[in-house]
Every structure is written in C-alpha cells, then in structure tokens.
Amino acid sequence: MYRYDQYDHLIVRERIAQYRDQVRRRLADELTEEEFLPLRLQNGLYMQRHAYMLRIAVPYGLLSTAQMRTFAHIARKYDRGYGHFTTRQNIQFNWIELEQTPDILADLAAVEMHAIQTSGNCIRNITTDEFAGVAADEVIDPRPYAEILRQWSTFHPEFIALPRKFKIAINGAVEDRAAIAIHDIGLTVVHNAAGEVGFKFMVGGGMGRTPILGSVINDFVPWQHVLTYTEAVMRVYNQFGRRDNKYKARIKILVKAVGVEEFARLVDEEFADLKDGPETLTREELDRVARYFNPKPYLALPAIDPRAQHADDKAFANWLLRNVKPHKVPGYASVVLSLKKTGVPPGDATAEQMDFVADLADKYSFGELRVTHEQNLVLADVEQAKLFEVWQQAKARGLATPNIGLLTDIIACPGGDFCSLANAKSIPIAAAIAERFDNLDFQHDIGDIELNISGCINACGHHHVGHIGILGVDKDGSEWYQVSIGGAQGNASAIGKIIGPSFSSLQMPEVVGRLLEVYVKNRVDGERFIDTAQRLGVAPFKEYVYATPIKAGQLVGEDEYA
Amino acid sequence: MPNFQLQAHAQIIKGRDVVADDWSVLRLDAESGATPESIEVPEGKIIVPLAVWLAQRATLAQRAAIGVWLPSDALATAIKDDLAQFAVVAVDFPRFSDGRGYSIAYNLRKRLGYTSELRAIGDVLRDNLFSMQRCGFDAFAPRQDRSIHEALKGLTAFSNPYQASVDEPQPLFRRAARGGQPEHNDIGAGI
Numbered sequence: 001m002y003r004y005d006q007y008d009h010l011i012v013r014e015r016i017a018q019y020r021d022q023v024r025r026r027l028a029d030e031l032t033e034e035e036f037l038p039l040r041l042q043n044g045l046y047m048q049r050h051a052y053m054l055r056i057a058v059p060y061g062l063l064s065t066a067q068m069r070t071f072a073h074i075a076r077k078y079d080r081g082y083g084h085f086t087t088r089q090n091i092q093f094n095w096i097e098l099e100q101t102p103d104i105l106a107d108l109a110a111v112e113m114h115a116i117q118t119s120g121n122c123i124r125n126i127t128t129d130e131f132a133g134v135a136a137d138e139v140i141d142p143r144p145y146a147e148i149l150r151q152w153s154t155f156h157p158e159f160i161a162l163p164r165k166f167k168i169a170i171n172g173a174v175e176d177r178a179a180i181a182i183h184d185i186g187l188t189v190v191h192n193a194a195g196e197v198g199f200k201f202m203v204g205g206g207m208g209r210t211p212i213l214g215s216v217i218n219d220f221v222p223w224q225h226v227l228t229y230t231e232a233v234m235r236v237y238n239q240f241g242r243r244d245n246k247y248k249a250r251i252k253i254l255v256k257a258v259g260v261e262e263f264a265r266l267v268d269e270e271f272a273d274l275k276d277g278p279e280t281l282t283r284e285e286l287d288r289v290a291r292y293f294n295p296k297p298y299l300a301l302p303a304i305d306p307r308a309q310h311a312d313d314k315a316f317a318n319w320l321l322r323n324v325k326p327h328k329v330p331g332y333a334s335v336v337l338s339l340k341k342t343g344v345p346p347g348d349a350t351a352e353q354m355d356f357v358a359d360l361a362d363k364y365s366f367g368e369l370r371v372t373h374e375q376n377l378v379l380a381d382v383e384q385a386k387l388f389e390v391w392q393q394a395k396a397r398g399l400a401t402p403n404i405g406l407l408t409d410i411i412a413c414p415g416g417d418f419c420s421l422a423n424a425k426s427i428p429i430a431a432a433i434a435e436r437f438d439n440l441d442f443q444h445d446i447g448d449i450e451l452n453i454s455g456c457i458n459a460c461g462h463h464h465v466g467h468i469g470i471l472g473v474d475k476d477g478s479e480w481y482q483v484s485i486g487g488a489q490g491n492a493s494a495i496g497k498i499i500g501p502s503f504s505s506l507q508m509p510e511v512v513g514r515l516l517e518v519y520v521k522n523r524v525d526g527e528r529f530i531d532t533a534q535r536l537g538v539a540p541f542k543e544y545v546y547a548t549p550i551k552a553g554q555l556v557g558e559d560e561y562a
Numbered sequence: 563m564p565n566f567q568l569q570a571h572a573q574i575i576k577g578r579d580v581v582a583d584d585w586s587v588l589r590l591d592a593e594s595g596a597t598p599e600s601i602e603v604p605e606g607k608i609i610v611p612l613a614v615w616l617a618q619r620a621t622l623a624q625r626a627a628i629g630v631w632l633p634s635d636a637l638a639t640a641i642k643d644d645l646a647q648f649a650v651v652a653v654d655f656p657r658f659s660d661g662r663g664y665s666i667a668y669n670l671r672k673r674l675g676y677t678s679e680l681r682a683i684g685d686v687l688r689d690n691l692f693s694m695q696r697c698g699f700d701a702f703a704p705r706q707d708r709s710i711h712e713a714l715k716g717l718t719a720f721s722n723p724y725q726a727s728v729d730e731p732q733p734l735f736r737r738a739a740r741g742g743q744p745e746h747n748d749i750g751a752g753i
Contacts, residue, residue: 005741007722007734018719022689030712038659039689121659151724151734157696158668158727161661227733238665239637273673278726278733285735 001062001368002147002292004112011154012109015116019043020102027099042160044092044118045101048418052096055118056108060128060146060170061089061371065358068369070111072354078104083354085339085347087411087462088167089127089371090118094418116154121162123153123234127169129177130372131334133293134380136326140189140197142172144290145226148281152227159234163241164249166234167206179373181205181213181493182465184251185233190220198222203233203263204255207459211495212252217264223286225271227279232270236263296366296381301331306387318402318440319391333384335365337377337394338401338409342434345427346412347375356397364390374411374450376404406443407451407516408434411462415455415472416479422455424472424479429453429508432553436509446516449529450489465489467530468515469496470508481508485515485541486533494534499542506552514545565596568604573710574681575691575702578717580710583703585609585629585650587683609652609683612636615644623647631683634662638669645676650701655684664697671698671728691716698728 004012019039026036040046044055056071071091075083078100079093086092096104108114117124126146133141149168153159159166171178172189180186186202198220205214221229237251240258255263306324310316325334337357339347349357361369361379364386370378377399382390394400403409410433413419415426430453437443452466463469469484480502487496503511518541519529533541568586575581585607590596598613603622609629615622622628629650630641641651651670653663663682670676681701682694691702695717704713726733734740 006743007724007738007740010722011720011724014720018689030708035658035687121661154724155693155720156725157693157723158664159661160693161659161664161690235665235668238661243660243662278731278736282735285740288735288741 001064002059002143002289008112008151009109012112012114012116015114015155016102016105016109019105023098023102038120038161041120042117042122043101043105044115045096045098046119047420048094049416049420050418051094052098052101053092053094053418054096054101054104054115055086055090055092056113056115057118057125058090058113058371059150060126060132060143061130061373062132062143063369063371064111065361065367065369067111067113068354068358068361070107070113072351072358074104074107075351075354082348082350084345084414085349085371085375085377087347087373087375087413087460088125089130089373090125091371092414094414119165120160121164121166122160123156123162123166123168126150126153127167127178127183127373129171129173130370130378131177131325131380132172133295134327134329134332134334135173135177136328137174138172138328139174139191140172141290141293142170142178142187142189143293144286145187145189145199145223146170147289147292148227148286149230152230152279156234159238162234162238163243164246164251166237166251168230176490176493177373179462179465179489179493182207182211182462182489183214185230186214187226189223192220196222199226199229201229201233204252204260206250206252207462207464208250209247209457210253211459211464212256213493213495214252215255215260217260217267224281225275227281228274228277229267229271231279232267232274235270236266240266295329298329298332298381299383301383301385303330304384306333306384310388315395315402316388316391318444319395319400320387321444322402322404322406323400324387327381329381331384333382333387335379335382335387335390335394336372336404337379337399338403339376339399340403340409340434341398341401342408342438343431344398345414346410346430349377353397353399356393357399360390360393374404374409376409402440403443405448405450407437407446407449407512408443410434410451410453411466412453413455413460415453415461419455419460421458422472423457423474424455424481425505426453426455426461426472429470429472429481429505432505432509433512436513436553446519447528451512452487462489463487464495465493466496467528467533468512473502475502479505481505483511483515483545485538486530488530488534497538499538500546503550504552507550509553510550511545514550515541518544565591565594566601567591568608569683571703571706575704575710575714575717576679577700578714580714587631587652587703588614590614607649609650609681612640615641619644629681632663632666634660634666636666638666638674642674645670645674645678648678650679650681651676652681652683652703653699655682655686655690658685658687658690660685664693667694667697667699668728686713688713688716692719696723696727696729 168185169178169183170187188200201218202214365379412426412430416422453470454461454463455472465487482502484496574583598617631652
C-alpha cells in the first residue's frame with residue numbers, strides 16, 4: 001500500500017500544528033463557535049447529540065495492521081472501546097473530547113493517517129472497490145489513481161469552500177462495487193480501442209433529498225489528464241453551483257439545471273486551457289505511486305475446493321458461500337469479516353476485534369485490511385488452504401456471521417442515537433429486523449438482498465439504492481419510517497420507489513416480512529428480490545403490505561429499556 | 563445621509579508584511595435605494611463595486627487611482643478589458659464558507675494575466691489566508707475585530723503543498739523528487 005514520503009509526513013505534521021492552534025484559539029474564545037465550525041468540520045470533527053464525533057480518513061478503504069491497531073488504541077484511550085466503520089470506508093469515533101483531538105491526530109500521523117477533509121464542503125475521502133487489486137473481474141487497479149487524486153485534493157487551495165460536500169468514487173472492475181453512480185464524480189478506469197488507459201467520467205450522482213444517478217460527460221479521459229479534467233469540473237462547480245439553498249447545492253442539481261450536454265461543454269471549455277498544463281500527470285509519477293500497489297509476493301499454489309476437507313460442515317459451507325470471494329491469483333481468496341452480527345450496530349467494531357483482525361491480517365493476508373462501503377472488513381489475500389482456520393478464529397470473535405449480501409448485512413447510518421441531523425433512529429430498526437430474520441436458513445433462502453437504512457434524508461445509509469430502503473422521517477415530533485423498494489447500486493443502479501405511507505418503528509420488521517412474502521410467492525427461476533421487485537413494480541408489494549393492519553412488534557436493544 | 567458606506571483598514575497585509583493602507587472600500591447601501599448609476603463616488607483612493615464601475619466607467623477611468631471590487635457571484639471576465647485601469651482589484655468574501663472568490667482570483671491571475679494588487683476583503687480570517695495566497699491574492703484586509711499580526715501567521719501554515727496553483731505553478735510531483743523517506747522518523751515533530 002502507499003507509504004508516506006517526507007512531503008506527505010510534513011503536510012500532515014503541519015496540519016496538526018495548524019489544527020492544534022485552531023483548537024487552542026477556540027478554547028481561549030479567540031474563535032467563535034461559528035468560525036470554528038468549518039475549521040473543525042474540515043478535520044472531520046462533528047458535534048453530535050452527546051459528544052464530538054471524529055471521522056478519520058481511510059484512503060480508498062485500505063488499511064495496514066499498524067493503522068488498525070491505532071484505531072483500537074484510539075477506541076480505548078479516547079473513546080468507549082469501539083469505533084464505527086462508515087459507508088465511505090472511513091471510521092468514526094463517537095465519544096471524543098475536543099481538547100484531545102490534536103493528540104489523536106498526532107497518534108494517527110505516526111501511522112500515516114489523518115482526518116483531513118473527512119467532512120465539510122470540500123473533496124472528501126476518495127472511495128473504491130474493496131477488492132481492488134485482487135478481484136477476479138478487475139480490469140485496472142484503481143488505487144494508484146485514487147492515491148494521486150487524494151494528494152491533489154488534499155488542501156486544494158481553490159476547492160476548500162465548495163457549495164457543498166464533494167465525493168469521488170473510482171471503479172476498475174467489470175462489476176461496479178464502488179457505487180460510482182451515486183457520487184458527485186464517478187470514475188471507471190477503462191481501456192480505449194487502442195488499449196490506452198483512461199477514465200469514463202461520470203458526474204452529478206448523489207443521494208440526499210434529490211437522489212439522482214450520475215451522467216457520463218466524457219467516455220474517455222486519458223489517464224494523463226485525470227487531474228486537469230477533474231480540476232475543470234471542480235472550477236465549473238465552484239463558480240456556478242448554487243449556494244442559496246444547501247439542499248440544492250450539490251453538483252447534481254447544477255448538472256440537472258444546465259443539462260448534461262451544456263455542463264460537459266462548460267467543462268470542455270475550462271479543460272481546453274488546462275490540458276497539457278503542469279498538473280498533467282507524468283508516467284514517472286504514476287509509476288512511482290503504482291509501485292506501492294504491486295501484487296503481493298503470492299506463492300504458486302494450486303486452486304483448491306476449500307469445502308473438500310470439511311464436506312459435512314454446513315456452517316463453514318455457508319460462510320464460504322457468502323463471505324469468501326474469488327481472487328485473481330489461483331490458490332487465494334478474499335474473506336469478508338462481517339460486522340453485522342445480530343445485536344451489534346452495523347459497522348461497529350470493538351477495540352478487541354480491531355486488534356484481532358489486525359492479528360489475522362498479519363498472519364494470513366500480508367498485513368493489510370480493507371473497509372467495505374457496506375461497512376464490513378476484508379482480508380484480501382488469504383490462501384484457500386487456510387480458509388478453515390481463518391473461519392474458526394473469526395467465528396470465535398463474532399466476525400464470521402455468514403450473511404454477506406443477505407438480509408441482515410444491513411447498511412445503516414448511526415442515526416438518531418448519535419447523529420444530531422437524524423430525524424429518527426436507525427440502529428434499533430436494524431436490530432429489530434436482524435433479530436426477526438436471524439434464522440440463517442431463511443436468509444439463505446431469500447438470498448441476495450440489500451437492506452439500507454438512513455435516519456434522515458442526507459442518506460448516509462444509502463436508502464435510495466437499497467433493494468429495500470428505509471428512511472427515518474419526523475412526523476409531528478415522532479419517528480416514522482418510509483419504505484422504498486427497487487433501488488440498486490452497481491452496474492444496474494436505480495433509485496428505489498416509495499411504497500406508500502410511513503410506518504412506526506415497531507411495525508418495521510413485519511413490513512419487511514410482508515415484502516419478502518410477496519417476493520417468495522412471485523419469484524421465478526432463481527430471481528433475486530431486486531429482480532422480482534423491478535419486474536413487478538411497486539403495486540403488488542404495496543397492496544399486500546397495506547392489506548391488513550400491521551401489528552407492532554417488540555422493542556429490541558437499548559430501546560427495550562427506555 | 564450618504565447612500566453608501568466607506569470601509570477603511572488602517573492596516574492590511576501585503577505580501578508577508580503588515581502595512582498602512584489608504585484605500586477605502588465603497589459599499590452601496592441597499593436600503594437607501596442607491597443605484598450604481600446615481601451614487602457619487604467620493605474623491606480619494608476608492609475601491610468601487612463592480613456595478614458602480616460598469617455604470618460609471620467613463621468618468622471613473624479619468625481618476626488618478628481607482629480600484630474595483632468583485633462580489634463573489636461575479637466572474638473575473640467581467641473586468642477583463644479594464645484590468646490595466648486598476649491600481650487594485652479586490653474580491654469580496656461575504657462569508658468564510660463562500661469559496662467562489664478563490665476561483666475569481668485564479669482566473670484573474672492565470673487566465674487574464676492580471677499582475678497588480680489583488681486584495682481579499684470581507685470575511686477574511688487567518689485560517690483562509692493560506693489558500694487565498696495560493697490562488698493569487700497578494701493583499702489581505704482581515705476582519706478588524708481580530709489581530710492582524712495573528713492573521714499573518716496564517717500565510718505560513720504549510721511549506722510544500724501538493725498542487726500547482728498561482729503561487730506555485732508546478733505540482734509537487736514536478737518540483738521535487740518524491741518517494742524519499744524522512745531523515746528522521748520524527749520529522750516535523752514539535753512544529
């Protein structure tokens with residue numbers, strides 16, 4: 001993975017000094033809270049319901065074990081013993097003291113990490129495929145470009161006070177696992193007819209109040225021009241994006257307002273002047289960065305069937321089926337460690353689990369880990385012959401729930417339990433649904449399904465692109481949930497359609513149950529839930545869900561004791 | 563009652579120094595019904611709003627010294643044919659969080675070749691000076707409720723940024739040999 005050189009180190013050190021002084025000035029009242037707000041946000045520090053939350057950047061979701069152990073250390077020393085992995089492949093800590101944040105940053109800098117631009121109206125952490133570099137269907141490894149864009153966007157002097165936040169995702173595989181269509185810029189690394197590398201350049205995707213899928217404005221931007229072309233897009237947006245209404249300030253609204261063709265024309269006009277300028281990427285710089293992502297020193301191993309030795313172990317078979325993914329090198333596989341055990345908030349990991357997965361990665365996966373945008377962790381390079389021992393160890397720590405891609409692999413934001421923006425809680429809904437459908441045979445029968453929950457319209461839980469999407473809404477001061485179906489991420493991205501009036505939290509497990517019944521009754525020939533939902537449309541689901549009164553279920557988790 | 567305000571800064575930052583300043587920024591008083599055509603621009607070193615410049619260009623151009631300021635929703639190209647007329651061009655930052663002024667500055671310097679004083683006015687605070695300087699501002703009128711000497715420190719926050727911009731036309735990957743390790747592993751400690 002990428003390692004800091006002396007310049008990266010210096011920038012991060014200077015940043016800590018700058019931020020430490022900003023905190024000092026705030027505490028001395030030399031800065032008002034209003035003035036401090038954009039400064040702390042650009043350092044990932046939010047004021048939540050109970051305390052400050054610090055979001056730390058995990059560039060494109062790739063982590064060393066030393067970095068993971070530092071998270072465990074932060075969880076123990078500065079937080080309450082756990083952290084939350086996010087849908088943007090970052091981690092956040094929920095119980096942070098302002099006074100301690102500069103020291104946390106110093107601890108992070110020691111392992112080449114920071115919290116720069118993890119929030120605020122600037123270019124955020126650049127995300128990509130969690131299987132980048134190892135996926136069997138990968139065409140080009142997107143990580144060198146993600147790192148180059150990371151450096152370019154870090155403290156970009158012109159684009160630090162954009163109309164709104166700005167998110168870039170890159171995919172380099174046949175199947176899009178980076179959800180590029182819901183990003184402000186979504187890049188696909190491709191070859192053109194001549195075999196040269198470049199980017200299919202998509203802009204204007206996003207969720208929030210107005211979910212829109214991105215539009216392609218250029219089919220092929222040669223790799224040398226990725227920074228200058230991005231700069232052109234950013235300058236058009238910085239000048240012309242709306243600033244009068246924060247709900248209309250994302251680039252998607254600008255693209256929609258002027259039209260895709262006109263937007264592309266504005267970008268081309270801007271680019272004409274930048275093309276071949278100094279920010280044009282050199283082969284030397286690309287090679288320098290790409291070297292850090294060279295393939296691991298894999299052994300020459302035969303591809304084996306890992307089930308062979310354990311044919312009668314159904315639990316292991318389930319885990320192989322759901323949590324183990326194909327690798328481009330024979331004899332290896334990628335393992336997804338589930339952070340979705342029933343009873344645990346989606347994406348949460350304890351300090352002990354963090355230390356443990358670091359040990360696993362050191363022993364079995366070249367000392368590296370990935371964070372997925374579905375809020376799980378990945379050991380990317382495990383020998384197939386060692387899968388059984390990895391499974392046994394992960395299982396003992398509650399990290400081997402065989403539910404990847406299944407009903408209980410729920411994406412959820414922290415919601416109203418933590419977030420001050422939320423209209424409603426997310427975690428108790430996820431918990432109630434997970435509890436009701438905890439039966440693995442049932443889950444395996446339902447098969448691939450994505451259930452996403454957001455506590456408010458900001459859509460951190462990606463509800464718009466969930467096969468089943470749940471959105472927390474506020475009605476007369478109480479919490480309600482709006483349900484949509486038919487959303488999807490990836491190559492066949494789609495925005496879900498709302499099925500009807502919203503539900504109380506206690507009705508939600510039954511609502512999901514009824515949606516699944518409609519699916520089971522109507523599915524044909526191995527159709528997934530999403531296929532059936534898109535084939536039939538909302539009507540039959542709506543009809544069945546609302547046909548009879550929906551009984552309220554039981555409270556679970558903390559709310560049980562409220 | 564005058565239908566405008568004149569805002570003067572006794573001191574501003576120019577380059578990396580605090581210096582005395584004798585310019586005044588004229589802001590129209592919207593409530594008074596003043597129009598760019600009708601207001602009488604006082605004598606002296608005045609930085610007028612873009613709208614006043616456009617409305618009274620012929621007379622204002624006769625003055626010994628005149629400046630203009632661009633609101634954040636203006637484009638640099640609005641004054642592209644007049645740049646030689648100005649002793650100072652200012653760009654207004656109505657709020658710290660309104661970043662359009664950075665692109666205006668970039669375009670004035672890089673696209674239009676403006677070389678005289680480019681001044682940041684409005685909600686100008688220590689923590690945005692570094693970016694402003696990178697985008698081509700060489701003069702800063704920081705908010706007067708804060709120490710200008712403290713603000714000066716904002717100009718030296720970083721010593722070697724990644725990107726090319728107006729102050730540094732080459733990106734880091736073209737101006738330095740990347741990939742070296744720090745001489746000491748505590749590089750920058752204690753900064």
